[in-house]
Amino acid sequence: MKNYSVVIIGLGGIGSILCEKIFRFLNYLDEVKVNVTLVDGDDFELKNHERQEFSMLGNKAEVKANDLKYKFDQISVDAIPRFVNPYTIEEIVKEKDIVLLAVDNHKTRNIVSNYCKELRDVTLISGGNELTDGNVQIYIRRGGRDLTPDLGAYHPEIQSPRDRTPEEMSCEELSKSEPQLYFTNLGAATLMCWVFYNVVVKENYKFSEVYFDILTMLSDSKVRILTK
Amino acid sequence: MRHYSKVQLEGMTVAELRSKCVYELSIPGMSKQRKSDIIDAILERVGVAPEPVQTPSVTAIEASFQSTLTKPDARKGDKTTTTIRVSCGASSGAFDVAGKSVGAVADFLREVLNIDSLASGIVNGEHVNDSYVLKSGDNLEFLKPAGSKGC
Numbered sequence: 001m002k003n004y005s006v007v008i009i010g011l012g013g014i015g016s017i018l019c020e021k022i023f024r025f026l027n028y029l030d031e032v033k034v035n036v037t038l039v040d041g042d043d044f045e046l047k048n049h050e051r052q053e054f055s056m057l058g059n060k061a062e063v064k065a066n067d068l069k070y071k072f073d074q075i076s077v078d079a080i081p082r083f084v085n086p087y088t089i090e091e092i093v094k095e096k097d098i099v100l101l102a103v104d105n106h107k108t109r110n111i112v113s114n115y116c117k118e119l120r121d122v123t124l125i126s127g128g129n130e131l132t133d134g135n136v137q138i139y140i141r142r143g144g145r146d147l148t149p150d151l152g153a154y155h156p157e158i159q160s161p162r163d164r165t166p167e168e169m170s171c172e173e174l175s176k177s178e179p180q181l182y183f184t185n186l187g188a189a190t191l192m193c194w195v196f197y198n199v200v201v202k203e204n205y206k207f208s209e210v211y212f213d214i215l216t217m218l219s220d221s222k223v224r225i226l227t228k
Numbered sequence: 229m230r231h232y233s234k235v236q237l238e239g240m241t242v243a244e245l246r247s248k249c250v251y252e253l254s255i256p257g258m259s260k261q262r263k264s265d266i267i268d269a270i271l272e273r274v275g276v277a278p279e280p281v282q283t284p285s286v287t288a289i290e291a292s293f294q295s296t297l298t299k300p301d302a303r304k305g306d307k308t309t310t311t312i313r314v315s316c317g318a319s320s321g322a323f324d325v326a327g328k329s330v331g332a333v334a335d336f337l338r339e340v341l342n343i344d345s346l347a348s349g350i351v352n353g354e355h356v357n358d359s360y361v362l363k364s365g366d367n368l369e370f371l372k373p374a375g376s377k378g379c
Contacts (some may be wrong), residue, residue: 016379104377128375133317135375154350155374163376180377188378211372213318220318222369225353 003141004200005092008100009084009112011040011060013051013128015102015195016191018062019191020053035173037090038065041083044167051182079137082228083167089115093122098200100192101126106161107168113139113151113158120144125195126151127188131181133213134188136195146226148208150225153227187212191219209213237267245270310364316341319370326366331358334370338368343370 004026008019014168019038024193026034040060044052049174052062065079082088082102089111093099109126114138116122124139137155140147191210198204208224230252237245249255253273258266268278274302287367307311314333330349337343347370349356362368 011377012378027363075268098357102378106374111292126374128378130377133375134378135317135372151374152237154371159374178377185378188375211318216319218318220320220321222315223353224350227305 003096004032004034004096004098005096006034006036006100007039008036008102009039009092009108010065010101011038011050011052012042012101012102012104013180013182014041014062014129014188015100016052016054016060017186018100018102018127018189018192021189022196023072023075025193025196027074034074035078036068036097037078037080037092038068039080039082039084041081048074051180052183057161075166083165084111085165085167086111093119094151095119095123096125098196098198099125102189104128104161105162105165106144106155106158107163109158109164111165114195116141117146117150122130124151125191125199126191129180131179131213132184133211134190134191135209135211136188137206137209138195138199139206141190141200147205148222149226153222154224155210181214184214187214232270234267234271238263242266287312292336295376312362312364312366312368314341314368314370316370318348325368326362328362329358330356330360330362332369333362333368334358342369344372347371 005150006022006026008015009020009021020189022028023036026036027031038061042059042060044054044057044063054060055067056063059081061081066076068078080092093115098113099116101109103109113124116124116219118145119141122141124193125136128134129137137151138148139150141202191212206223207221210219212219242263245263246258249258249270250267251269255273256271258269261269310324310326312325313320314323314325314337323337330351334343334347334349337348349358349360350369350371351360351366
């Protein structure tokens with residue numbers, strides 16, 4: 001029997017959609033034991049309801065874990081109601097984990113990607129979006145070797161992030177959020193599901209990144225080489 | 229007397245055509261005629277102007293998808309496609325840009341592929357500078373920054 005240890009970091013616009021779809025898929029897999037850890041230090045508030053679905057107010061990880069464990073009873077669910085930072089990352093991501101990263105800042109992407117570089121076996125799938133377009137990156141390590149470039153290798157904005165984690169931002173900064181489109185979050189979540197199936201189930205490691213654009217109704221996957 | 233093309237006349241309303249017959253062209257008996265009959269009458273009176281040349285609104289991407297280049301040394305009829313795949317984010321296409329520099333291609337395709345002015349070029353997976361000259365078989369990508377939001 002296979003074991004999947006899945007960690008979903010960020011339960012906002014992308015992550016709250018993504019986890020519902022991933023849970024449904026994983027719940028009905030044969031011969032696979034699944035544990036999912038949901039990670040988010042943020043609380044669900046009514047103002048988020050436009051793009052996010054939670055059954056009640058409260059910490060997103062805890063509320064969503066509670067919602068999903070009753071809907072999908074074949075999956076063991078844990079909640080970590082904390083943000084990722086250089087200190088918490090060790091508790092959150094472990095060897096052989098499949099990490100689904102759906103956060104809203106490059107600083108956290110940098111922290112997670114750099115931490116994954118230190119692991120022997122890990123799968124990191126990271127999604128992000130702007131108003132009407134976005135991308136999903138795939139970072140895979142097996143046996144202590146990179147099979148695809150890390151998140152920062154082709155993205156200087158992640159390699160040297162200028163933004164900050166939610167913990168580093170003031171309440172005023174946190175309360176200001178740029179407009180986002182539910183369908184774009186849905187697009188990013190859907191592509192992350194495609195990538196999950198390709199990488200985790202089919203073990204297809206050819207692609208490193210896929211972009212999508214709602215306005216042109218296009219998506220394009222990229223093959224990248226490992227940088228020296 | 230002004231000439232009209234059939235396309236111009238078909239773009240007018242019946243009332244406009246009838247008015248033209250009465251006040252401009254002095255064509256009698258058109259008050260109860262159908263549009264096609266009125267147009268025929270006008271064309272008979274004024275003569276047919278050449279149809280305006282219809283330039284299809286083909287975008288650069290569409291055009292480039294169809295573009296092929298015959299090699300100068302190719303035999304007669306021996307067409308060889310030497311287009312290069314160029315992409316930026318989700319947009320991509322095959323373009324006839326072999327022999328051109330990455331910087332020139334960026335300028336040429338900036339609007340078509342929505343290439344940021346600061347986007348760096350990657351050829352066959354490796355970073356290159358703007359002066360790199362593209363060769364047949366190259367694959368050029370202009371890096372689009374990763375989406376920053378998601379929560």
